[in-house]
Amino acid sequence: MKNAILKKLGLVLVVAALGFGSTASAQTTPLASWNNGATKQSIISFVKKVTKPGSPDFVPAAERIAVFDNDGTLWSEQPMYFQLAFALDRVKALAPQHPEWKEKEPFKSVLADDMAGVAAGGEKGLLELVAATHGGITSEAFDKAVKEWLATAKHPRFKRPYTDLVYQPMIELLVYLRANGFKTYIVSGGGVEFMRAFTAKVYGVPPEQVVGSSIKTKFEVRDGKPVIARLSEIDFIDDKAGKPVGIHKFIGRRPIMAFGNSDGDFEMLEWTTSGPGPRFGLIVHHDDAVREWAYDRESHVGRLKRALDEAPQRGWAVASMQNDWKRVYPFDKK
């Protein structure tokens, strides 16, 4: 009996993956962790109209591109960007090989857990941190380092792996869109190789659908073995006006749906929603101090002001974490 149900479910998934039909057959209840209301309805109506053959708003599957910011849109970004937590932990892990760091900023402050000291180093200090923790190794070794960190590090507030702090409603949204023939992309200011270490497993987004900031790399043959060596110089910053540039460079076509949470996503939403035909933009609004954090309007990290102010006139939906989401994290009670 159980076997038969599993088989049936498998078939439904296959059909859904093919993008047949206009409803998300893969989920018995699509967007189950979204409260019923205007926001959820706006998503569903949009998807219905662009997937309905013969509809004036029909969009062929090949053009159903949806782009998602990562930090603050698919997972949390407090008390700091998770990639920064990785960099700080990595300084500590590498410190025994660098005795000079005890006396050298920004490493000295990192080793003393002095965040004000790290911040005082400004952009120059941050670039030195990136170079020391993200550069100078092969891509293969970096991927391994990220995976090991994700498997062992715990978030300070929730005492859980960082990858537990993904937003259940957004995961359901990714699944729902893919079931409706969308290709889901991540377009984030985060490092592309950092994200690629977990996006397939956590979000179902394969490496080739991740666009992010990057450092330069070089192809080399070392002792007869070809490697991609990570250098210490920034190649591309995928943030603000860099996001449409990254989308154009990596994807080569304009998305029809975009999801973000901060003013760093403004231009991505602007570019996406100003094209011809049906367009959809949504902002995740961090207003839930109990289950997550309430911070965005006046925050330094994930500041959301212009995009929130202009959302109504631009027709962008705003998802209130407090009101629109039944659950925030997968581990929250249903």
Place this chain on the structure above:
Amino acid sequence: MKNAILKKLGLVLVVAALGFGSTASAQTTPLASWNNGATKQSIISFVKKVTKPGSPDFVPAAERIAVFDNDGTLWSEQPMYFQLAFALDRVKALAPQHPEWKEKEPFKSVLADDMAGVAAGGEKGLLELVAATHGGITSEAFDKAVKEWLATAKHPRFKRPYTDLVYQPMIELLVYLRANGFKTYIVSGGGVEFMRAFTAKVYGVPPEQVVGSSIKTKFEVRDGKPVIARLSEIDFIDDKAGKPVGIHKFIGRRPIMAFGNSDGDFEMLEWTTSGPGPRFGLIVHHDDAVREWAYDRESHVGRLKRALDEAPQRGWAVASMQNDWKRVYPFDKK
């Protein structure tokens, strides 16, 4: 009756698209324009072993990435790269707006059809040509210019549109691989936006699966309308050791099959075929002076020396256009 056959065929296509089965059900005879022989057999055996569930060489569909060079591998590159022909024609089209070009190199030579004069300008002259013909307009306008050129320009030898000069056996190979669950990518030294204007239609390769050289772009809002503006500075050269870098940057995983035709593809084949597990590399060898051109070993454009010399020891297949291909172009007689 006809309807029933179409339905059955549709089902077969669906099954093939899912990567079920180990043969290319989508084509009644896969690789029909390839002569039977060692080269064709090596492709088929490889695809069979990596798609057979339970085989020790089985590769999950998500990891079936195949990369193809474009110029000389998917379409011809004689008497010059087709993109260069586009650039030269574009100088002529834009000349009335630039009266100063009559006296200024490299434009003066282009307008006089003096190829030796153009060549004398070296790399500096070429970069000026690229800037003048590929930069300074929006991506949307550039895409339109390429499409218009492709629709009207004729190849000097064959008096046909340039997109007619694609290799029928390679088109069949792309179809065959996709029918077996492969994701097919173009990884070319050519300009990415030039290629994206036709690859979906001609090769069935969507824009997001094209990796190429690029110039820098900038996001701007002009009179309230967001645009991607093409600047005049080179961003990335996707050639030689740049190819594995481009693959890593855009795709984020190592392909298992690679196809090229010149020493500019050497590192791409080296990177692809040196990974763990089953790997396949193939070189298209231009040795057919009658149906195409015989040129590669000593040529400036598309020079193939090191890759051809090392092919046997590296286990790369070599496809002789003369011996392995029944037809070269789709318009050749069957």
